Amino acid sequence: MSKRFVAAIVASCFCVLAYGQDDSIGPKSDHYIGIQANQLIKQILNFSNSNPAIDNPYLLTYAVTSRRTGSGLSIGLGYNFNETSDGDAISRRETEINDFSLRVGYEKKSSLGKRWMVGFGADIIIDKDKNVTVNINDSEFNKSNIETISTAKGFGLGPRLSLNFKITDRIMLGTEATYYFRRVKNSFAVNSTITTMEFDPNTGNTFPVTRTDHTETSDKTKRLQFSVPAVLFLTVKF
Amino acid sequence: MKTRTLLLSLLMLALFCNACKNDDPELQTAYLELPGQPLDYGQFNDHIPTLGRVLFYDPQLSVNNSVSCATCHKQVLAFSDNTALSKGFENRLTTRNSMPIQNLAVSSFGIPASLFWDGRENNLRQMVMRPIVNHIEMGISDPEVLARKLSVVPYYRDLFKNAYGTEEVTSAGIAEGLSSFLASITSTNTKFDRHNFQGEKLTALEEKGKALFIGTYDCNACHQVQNPSGYIFAGTFSNIGLEDNYADNGLENTTGHRSDAGKFKIPSLRNVMLTAPYMHDGRFSTLEAVMDHYSEGIEDHPNLDPRLRSATGEPLNMHIPEDDKTAIIAFLNTLTDTHMITDPKFSNPFKAR
Numbered sequence: 001m002s003k004r005f006v007a008a009i010v011a012s013c014f015c016v017l018a019y020g021q022d023d024s025i026g027p028k029s030d031h032y033i034g035i036q037a038n039q040l041i042k043q044i045l046n047f048s049n050s051n052p053a054i055d056n057p058y059l060l061t062y063a064v065t066s067r068r069t070g071s072g073l074s075i076g077l078g079y080n081f082n083e084t085s086d087g088d089a090i091s092r093r094e095t096e097i098n099d100f101s102l103r104v105g106y107e108k109k110s111s112l113g114k115r116w117m118v119g120f121g122a123d124i125i126i127d128k129d130k131n132v133t134v135n136i137n138d139s140e141f142n143k144s145n146i147e148t149i150s151t152a153k154g155f156g157l158g159p160r161l162s163l164n165f166k167i168t169d170r171i172m173l174g175t176e177a178t179y180y181f182r183r184v185k186n187s188f189a190v191n192s193t194i195t196t197m198e199f200d201p202n203t204g205n206t207f208p209v210t211r212t213d214h215t216e217t218s219d220k221t222k223r224l225q226f227s228v229p230a231v232l233f234l235t236v237k238f
Numbered sequence: 239m240k241t242r243t244l245l246l247s248l249l250m251l252a253l254f255c256n257a258c259k260n261d262d263p264e265l266q267t268a269y270l271e272l273p274g275q276p277l278d279y280g281q282f283n284d285h286i287p288t289l290g291r292v293l294f295y296d297p298q299l300s301v302n303n304s305v306s307c308a309t310c311h312k313q314v315l316a317f318s319d320n321t322a323l324s325k326g327f328e329n330r331l332t333t334r335n336s337m338p339i340q341n342l343a344v345s346s347f348g349i350p351a352s353l354f355w356d357g358r359e360n361n362l363r364q365m366v367m368r369p370i371v372n373h374i375e376m377g378i379s380d381p382e383v384l385a386r387k388l389s390v391v392p393y394y395r396d397l398f399k400n401a402y403g404t405e406e407v408t409s410a411g412i413a414e415g416l417s418s419f420l421a422s423i424t425s426t427n428t429k430f431d432r433h434n435f436q437g438e439k440l441t442a443l444e445e446k447g448k449a450l451f452i453g454t455y456d457c458n459a460c461h462q463v464q465n466p467s468g469y470i471f472a473g474t475f476s477n478i479g480l481e482d483n484y485a486d487n488g489l490e491n492t493t494g495h496r497s498d499a500g501k502f503k504i505p506s507l508r509n510v511m512l513t514a515p516y517m518h519d520g521r522f523s524t525l526e527a528v529m530d531h532y533s534e535g536i537e538d539h540p541n542l543d544p545r546l547r548s549a550t551g552e553p554l555n556m557h558i559p560e561d562d563k564t565a566i567i568a569f570l571n572t573l574t575d576t577h578m579i580t581d582p583k584f585s586n587p588f589k590a591r
Contacts, residue, residue: 055485082329084329086329087304088590089265089266089268089590090265090266090267090268090588090590091265091297091303091304092265093302093304093329095328095329097328097329097330131328131329131330133302133304133327133328133329135302135303135304135327136265137265137268137297137303137304138265138266138267138268139267139268139269139588140267140268140269140270141391141392141393142391144303146301146302146303146304147302148301148302148327148328148377150328150373186373188373188377190301190302192302196390217379228483228484228485229483230483230485
């Protein structure tokens with residue numbers, strides 16, 4: 001069974017290769033799938049032990065371009081899910097972070113000599129980040145259970161420029177710079193339940209009082225952001 | 239065969255679920271432990287830094303009671319953090335590495351030192367409120383909201399009464415208490431200080447490192463280690479060629495001048511052995527990596543510090559031999575102040591039981 005499975009994979013790979021190389025009967029477009037490869041390349045080449053900040057959220061890219069004109073559709077997708085539970089002896093915090101980023105746009109690719117390929121285009125971008133954090137505290141004076149929910153919904157557009165080095169005919173290593181205008185609506189909500197010990201002067205006793213509260217704020221921001229070519233994409237053409 | 243595979247898969251799944259099981263222990267109750275009389279902070283009214291000490295360690299300064307100032311500024315690390323980018327109240331990463339806190343009140347020629355990596359503040363009382371109202375760090379919407387929040391906490395009524403003679407909790411009192419506490423955190427008892435002022439001997443390796451630091455490689459041109467704050471002229475910033483195109487432009491974000499792009503505050507090297515990782519974004523995990531940068535890794539940049547250019551104008555990669563790096567690091571170790579990082583008057587007053 002496993003031999004058949006491996007054989008099927010190998011056969012399909014050859015099919016893809018053959019499909020990609022035959023212009024006369026094949027489709028009129030090239031497909032590119034890219035993946036963010038900074039960490040991988042750092043591991044392989046052992047560049048340095050530094051960790052510069054990366055602000056490109058698109059982990060996976062896909063482009064389909066016409067073989068004749070070099071222009072076509074480009075998509076970028078990024079999704080991060082992070083669940084953390086931390087704290088100390090007197091406090092416990094649980095966080096769930098969901099960050100989603102999508103871009104769809106037009107792109108035109110052109111070859112610069114045998115080894116280089118430059119691309120330029122424009123994208124529409126949509127992103128949504130949500131963070132839910134619950135923190136539980138216990139102190140001599142109060143016990144608190146506070147949930148914060150922050151969301152950021154962004155929408156924007158802007159130009160993109162990319163440069164790829166062809167390691168082989170099918171495998172490329174490249175980077176990109178973007179200059180996106182982004183409009184973001186941020187909202188922040190706090191749900192709190194706090195129990196404090198109050199003093200009753202009539203009886204001389206203390207007693208617990210629990211208060212619940214909900215607050216919500218929101219704001220809108222606009223920004224024009226230049227993203228430097230700090231991210232490397234490993235792209236496969238097929 | 240299929241049954242065995244299925245059973246094995248179920249066993250693995252059970253083990254995985256068990257590993258993920260939430261087995262957090264019960265929380266302990268926090269209580270505040272302060273001496274009857276305030277500790278000696280060397281200030282006119284030591285009740286004010288005492289109030290600041292409680293505020294500094296109190297997670298109620300964040301919107302969800304999850305982080306305090308001390309979360310990112312740990313005493314044992316010279317009030318820095320041992321992570322490249324610290325996490326805020328929602329576990330979101332901040333954008334810069336936490337700077338150590340020490341000798342903040344030291345100014346040169348009466349000029350207050352610039353604060354933060356990008357020098358966006360030079361007033362300590364205003365600086366202490368910035369992380370509190372930052373939407374990633376502590377998330378409080380307004381200093382007045384914090385004052386109202388703390389005014390129902392019984393111990394703050396007492397602490398404010400002691401400090402200011404009134405139980406009213408105010409944002410101005412919070413700022414003064416915190417800044418007074420931070421100003422009291424001083425580092426003046428390193429081996430290098432004792433060498434300079436009391437004649438304590440350095441080892442041969444440390445002496446070699448000192449000569450290399452001050453002489454051969456002229457590190458002292460920027461990091462003037464003989465000065466408690468680290469530099470003679472307050473407010474110095476430098477572009478040290480970390481990138482040819484910075485993602486974070488540092489001082490330019492404050493001044494708006496393109497000529498300030500990539501410039502960051504030159505940090506004091508006091509306790510530098512404790513404050514890893516290094517640089518504004520914590521990119522270097524070790525001092526060896528920092529030395530490698532100055533040795534071979536300086537990138538050209540239009541704003542590169544002229545002290546880091548050779549006579550021909552090229553980036554000055556210093557090609558520091560391994561032996562010299564070892565000696566310089568040995569010397570830097572003489573800048574560690576073990577007294578400051580264990581001093582009870584800077585320690586956490588909240589205990590658990």
